[in-house]
Amino acid sequence: xxxxxxxxxxxxxxxxxxRAVDGVSFEVAPRQIFGLIGPNGAGKTTAFxxxxxxxxxxxxxxxxxxxxxxxxxxxEIAALGIARTFQNIRLFGDMTVLENVMVAGHAxxxxxxxxxxxxxxxxxEEQERLAARAHEILRIFELDGLAGEFSKSLPxxxxxxxxxxxxxxLNPKVLLLDEPAAGMNSREADSLKNQIRWLRDTFDLTIxxxxxNMQVVMNVCEQVHCVDHGQTIASGEPxxxxxxxxxxxAYLGADVDESTLRQS
Amino acid sequence: MSTFLQQLVxxxxxxxxxxxxxxxxxxxxxxxxxxxxxxxxxFMIGCYIGLYAAFWLGYDALAAASFSPMSATLVxxxxxxxxxxxxxxxxxxxxxxxxxxPRLAPLITAIGVSLLLQNIAVLAFSANPRKFPSIITEHxxxxxxxxITNIKIFIFAVSILLMLALEFFVKKTWTGRxxxxxxxxxxxxxxMGVPADxxxxxxxxxxxxxAAAGGILFGxxxxxxxxxxxxxxxxxxxxxxxxxxxxxxxxAAIGGLxxxxxxxxxxxxxxxxxxxxxxxxxxxxxxxFRPQGLLGVVRQEKV
Amino acid sequence: MVWTYRTAxxxxxIALLFGINWALDxxxxxxxxxxxxxxxxxxxxxVGLNLINxxxxxxxxxxxxxxxVGAYATAFAVIHLESWLxxxxxxxxxxxxQGLLLSVGLLFGALxxxxxxxxxxxxxxxxxxxxxxxxxxxxxxxxxxxFTNTEALGGATGYSGGRPLGLPVYxxxxxxxxxxxxxxxLIGNFTFSSYGRALRAIREDEIATEALGINTTRMKVLASxxxxxxxGVAGGLFAHLMGTIRPDDFKMDRSVAMIVMIxxxxxxxxxxxxxxxxxxxxTLEAMRDIQQYRLLAYSLLLxxxxxARPQGLLGSRELRLxxxxxxxxxxxx
Numbered sequence: 001x002x003x004x005x006x007x008x009x010x011x012x013x014x015x016x017x018x019r020a021v022d023g024v025s026f027e028v029a030p031r032q033i034f035g036l037i038g039p040n041g042a043g044k045t046t047a048f049x050x051x052x053x054x055x056x057x058x059x060x061x062x063x064x065x066x067x068x069x070x071x072x073x074x075x076e077i078a079a080l081g082i083a084r085t086f087q088n089i090r091l092f093g094d095m096t097v098l099e100n101v102m103v104a105g106h107a108x109x110x111x112x113x114x115x116x117x118x119x120x121x122x123x124x125e126e127q128e129r130l131a132a133r134a135h136e137i138l139r140i141f142e143l144d145g146l147a148g149e150f151s152k153s154l155p156x157x158x159x160x161x162x163x164x165x166x167x168x169x170l171n172p173k174v175l176l177l178d179e180p181a182a183g184m185n186s187r188e189a190d191s192l193k194n195q196i197r198w199l200r201d202t203f204d205l206t207i208x209x210x211x212x213n214m215q216v217v218m219n220v221c222e223q224v225h226c227v228d229h230g231q232t233i234a235s236g237e238p239x240x241x242x243x244x245x246x247x248x249x250a251y252l253g254a255d256v257d258e259s260t261l262r263q264s
Numbered sequence: 265m266s267t268f269l270q271q272l273v274x275x276x277x278x279x280x281x282x283x284x285x286x287x288x289x290x291x292x293x294x295x296x297x298x299x300x301x302x303x304x305x306x307f308m309i310g311c312y313i314g315l316y317a318a319f320w321l322g323y324d325a326l327a328a329a330s331f332s333p334m335s336a337t338l339v340x341x342x343x344x345x346x347x348x349x350x351x352x353x354x355x356x357x358x359x360x361x362x363x364x365x366p367r368l369a370p371l372i373t374a375i376g377v378s379l380l381l382q383n384i385a386v387l388a389f390s391a392n393p394r395k396f397p398s399i400i401t402e403h404x405x406x407x408x409x410x411x412i413t414n415i416k417i418f419i420f421a422v423s424i425l426l427m428l429a430l431e432f433f434v435k436k437t438w439t440g441r442x443x444x445x446x447x448x449x450x451x452x453x454x455x456m457g458v459p460a461d462x463x464x465x466x467x468x469x470x471x472x473x474x475a476a477a478g479g480i481l482f483g484x485x486x487x488x489x490x491x492x493x494x495x496x497x498x499x500x501x502x503x504x505x506x507x508x509x510x511x512x513x514x515x516a517a518i519g520g521l522x523x524x525x526x527x528x529x530x531x532x533x534x535x536x537x538x539x540x541x542x543x544x545x546x547x548x549x550x551x552x553f554r555p556q557g558l559l560g561v562v563r564q565e566k567v
Numbered sequence: 568m569v570w571t572y573r574t575a576x577x578x579x580x581i582a583l584l585f586g587i588n589w590a591l592d593x594x595x596x597x598x599x600x601x602x603x604x605x606x607x608x609x610x611x612x613x614v615g616l617n618l619i620n621x622x623x624x625x626x627x628x629x630x631x632x633x634x635x636v637g638a639y640a641t642a643f644a645v646i647h648l649e650s651w652l653x654x655x656x657x658x659x660x661x662x663x664x665q666g667l668l669l670s671v672g673l674l675f676g677a678l679x680x681x682x683x684x685x686x687x688x689x690x691x692x693x694x695x696x697x698x699x700x701x702x703x704x705x706x707x708x709x710x711x712x713x714f715t716n717t718e719a720l721g722g723a724t725g726y727s728g729g730r731p732l733g734l735p736v737y738x739x740x741x742x743x744x745x746x747x748x749x750x751x752x753l754i755g756n757f758t759f760s761s762y763g764r765a766l767r768a769i770r771e772d773e774i775a776t777e778a779l780g781i782n783t784t785r786m787k788v789l790a791s792x793x794x795x796x797x798x799g800v801a802g803g804l805f806a807h808l809m810g811t812i813r814p815d816d817f818k819m820d821r822s823v824a825m826i827v828m829i830x831x832x833x834x835x836x837x838x839x840x841x842x843x844x845x846x847x848x849x850t851l852e853a854m855r856d857i858q859q860y861r862l863l864a865y866s867l868l869l870x871x872x873x874x875a876r877p878q879g880l881l882g883s884r885e886l887r888l889x890x891x892x893x894x895x896x897x898x899x900x
Binding site: 298299358361362365366367368369370371372373375376377378379380382383384387495499502503506535537538540541544545547548551552555 | 626628690691693694696697698700701702704705706708709712713715716819820823826830860862863865866867868869870873874877
């Protein structure tokens, strides 16, 4: 068996009295597209934030290709190769599209602050390397023409794309997408499905997405994990999870007649 | 031991003045999320209003004992009313135009207002220190080697009384509830029909009146006043509010008393040169280890 | 190629400064020269402060403290260096030696102020917005109180190195502007490098920056150290211009004056900071006769500016040289 790209073992995160995530475990295989689903407030984003280091889980381990990462700072986790996007798009609005992407290359630059202050040759070379790489990524996302625009002036769809482009500048092995379909209409959501597969194939990624849009999840994910009230309620192939009674109850409420649901 | 008790008594008396001023910081921060840097200057202006009111009411330095308790109360009330008006004006003219501006703009404006009031005060009252009229005649009580004056007791009593009144007001009246609603969520409070501008204005009025009361008590205690005195005392009171947990009324009271005692203990046992420094040390320690303050609650940023 | 170009520019610059210095000495009254020097010192202060308050968006209200550390460290180093080298009232160092002594002292000033920037920044830069402002103010007050209570450094009456005539006045036009141009160039380069881009990203969204593999705390502390060191140099130049330094020279209004400079020019703009510094330096003198209205005017300016144009006159834009004066830069800068 290959080492999983990402493995959560019995993770718990507690806010005051609320167990937002309560003993969740799952594994994501390399190059898999993995969906983390659940109703509002189920603890999906909290689990996500534990992986990316925004929160330190109170309990459990998280490993990335066998290396333990739980409790490390976000910058370290990102530098290791886990990049993410945000639910409510966090771009640097007053910086240009190109700069937004170039920032993500800063961790890899090979010069110190003194070289920057004295503008040594090394610095100029590195600067050019970053710019070239950023342009290359922007070209793939067809954002190259907008490189000089302020990112806040971009339309919503392009901002989402730019956020992904920025994350890819980190050369990640795992990409975490937090509700990529949020705010999209059905046509945009439809094309998103293809884009996610294309992302995986082009950049050789493992992708984990948190998503509300069932249609997207069911179509694109190879493995789905459903949580509610911080606990796992179902896990497996999309179809299996979709038809799991506990999932139906969680999404539609307990009073729904199970037999009618199975027929649909 | 008697040094300890003496410093404790003096510390509690100074601390209760800090507490009164801290309430204004805490209330304004609670409703607007703004550090009202000018609050210390409102305290100073309240003190000066008291000075002029006392003379206006016929205070005579040579016959200080004949100044009636009635007049002394009137001095307090006039200072509180005057400061309330100043506080409301500041809010209306300087802070209200900035509602919704980037977070630092109001802070910088507040620093500006603070400087402005200091310099107006220098022009209006002159930079020379003035003696505050002894509108209450001082009596000394010796008690187990500790000197307690009636003024210190008065300061403590008035502060506690005013704090209890405020606590009652905020917890039990409609307006108080509106203030708390605004501090939780300004837009939602507006949607629920809370007249936010009026309530915020009132918050400034009450905070300023309490600061003026603090000013009068300070005048009684220290007897010397000058236009720049609001700066340091205001800062200390703000630190008291942070120590107790900003936005929390009881926290401000506790923070004020703690700072007052810590200061006089430092003066008594270490060196009076570091009396001011201890307050800043407390501030730094509290912000680094418990930024929400002693009674505050943590608010985590949503990601 | 780069080095020959730089050497040529540096030599031309030094010659130019030397020439201006000579001309000012000959033809311009001391009073005006003093204002010009003030403007140069202000420019270092403003560009230094702007790195942390403007570019990084971390609002410090305590840079007077770093200026004080720089001033005391420089003066202390110069005084002790002089007695070690055997200079005294009857054996005054030659003018070039004075500048050299001053410059060595300024290195000490930068070192100690930078160290203070590290000590203050490391714990406090975890805080945000107005809390950070208050904590830095607190640190500055503590620094001031330490100097006030240290008798070896003259206590409240100030430090003059035990000299009856005060600190040697070694600061002149040449050295002010040599240091100013040097420091502004360094900070400018830093601001327009990958580091500066990361700092601006922190200003825009710290959480997102952290998620891009950048240790934001370390970056902020780095900016704080550089900023403090530059301000420390300005403090050292100030000390040897004034001839005496007192703890009260570095009260909160000093920090506020620096903030006025960067607000007038525009937060986050290097050229704006320089313009603001000159504005403050000149108006300060223009209002000399009406001393008591000076701070009044400042406070009104501050309030008016915030209400009318909170991002400052230039915003974070830069004034740039006309194209024909600019040297082509590599990459995408």
